[in-house]
Amino acid sequence: MAYPKFRAGETNRQLPADTVYTLYFGCCSLIALGVEKAMPKKSSPPSVLEPQCPSRLVLDRIADKWTALVIQILARGTRRYAELQRAIGGISQKMLTQTLRSLERDGLVQRKVHPVVPPKVEYSLTRLGRTLIEPLHALCRWSEKHLAELQANRARAKAAKPVTAVAGHD
Secondary structure: OOOOOOOOOOOHHHOOOOOOEEEOOOOOOOEEEOOOOOOOOOOOOOOOOOOOOOHHHHHHHHOOHHHHHHHHHHOOOOEEHHHHHHHHOOOOHHHHHHHHHHHHHOOOEEEEEEOOOOOEEEEEEOHHHHOOHHHHHHHHHHHHHOHHHHHHHHHHHHHHOOOOOOOOOO
């Protein structure tokens, strides 16, 4: 079986939408996201520190700001699309759709379509998705708690940045 090749810095957003994440790299075990049956382990355990390890794709998905916000909203219960968009604020329809599709594909979010007119679609966290609530909640709280300090550091770094001289203008 041929496995997709990844270049350094490539993210899951650059993969075709129908790619099944069943990959084997020398750095880690056979990993299958979205596949229910367990695969035999080979090589060393997954490590996000290994450049070619597919666990980086997982980290990219769950560390995405829109994913964190969708998980935070769905942690409060099942929501319809428009409710999610209003609750998140600032997310485009395209980005919310892409985020929800990726989360559904990875088995973190369940999409339920009710057979009514007009169509009613609801989103909720799966069992696997619920395991992200606590770590993502902690990350969100950390960013809120340290916001002032981070902003001050950025302002200080911006103020200290040397002005680059333009050639011919002394």
